[in-house]
Ligand SMILES: O=C(CO)[C@@H](O)[C@H](O)COP(=O)(O)O
C-alpha cells in the first residue's frame with residue numbers, strides 16, 4: 001500500500017467547466033483548491049461561496065490552499081462548508097496554534113504552508129498541532145511555474161523532523177510538480193503531491209494522475225499500488 005497522494009490543482013482547470021473538470025479527476029486522492037485574495041499573492045481566484053458549491057458536486061475531497069491575508073478569520077469558514085483539509089500560510093496567520101485547533105475541532109484536517117524562503121525550523125514545535133505541512137516549491141500565486149530545487153533541503157529537513165516526531169503529519173509539495181520533478185520531491189520525503197498544469201494540461205487526466213502516482217511511489221521504493 002503506497003501512501004503517495006496526488007492532488008490535482010483546479011487552478012489549471014477550465015474555469016468555465018469546473019464541475020466537469022472535477023469529475024475528470026475522480027481517480028485522484030483530493031482536488032487542490034487554491035484560494036487567492038490579490039493581497040497575500042498577486043492573483044485572485046474564488047471565495048467560500050464558489051468553493052461550497054463546487055464541493056457539493058465534487059467526487060473527491062477538497063484540499064484547500066489559502067493564499068490569503070487574515071487567515072485566522074477566513075480559514076474556519078472553509079472547514080464549515082465541508083472542505084476536508086484547510087491549509088493556511090504560516091506567514092499569514094497571527095495565531096497558528098489556535099487556528100489549527102479550531103480547524104480540527106470543526107472536523108477538518110489542519111494544514112500549514114511555508115513560502116519557499118520561509119524556514120521550517122521555527123515551526124517544528126507546531127507539528128503535533130498539524131495534519132499537513134505544505135512546503136511550497138514555487139512562489140505562490142500562479143500555476144505553471146518551474147519547480148524550485150532550492151526548496152529540497154528544507155523538504156528533507158521537514159521530512160526528518162516529521163519522522164522523528166510522534167505526530168502524523170503529511171508532507172505536501174506544491175508547484176512545478178510533473179513527471180520530470182516528482183521523483184526528486186518524493187526522494188526528499190514528500191508524500192502528498194499537488195499537480196496543476198501537469199494534470200490539467202494533459203488530454204488524459206486519469207493517465208497523468210496514474211503516471212505521477214507511479215513515479216512518486218517508485219521513488220519512495222513502495223511500488224505503485226494504492
Ligand atoms: O498554489 C499554487 C500556486 O500558487 C499551486 O497549487 C498551483 O496551482 C500549482 O500549479 P502547477 O505548478 O502544478 O502548474
Ligand SMILES: [Fe+2]
Nearest residue numbers: 034065174194
Ligand atoms: Fe496550491
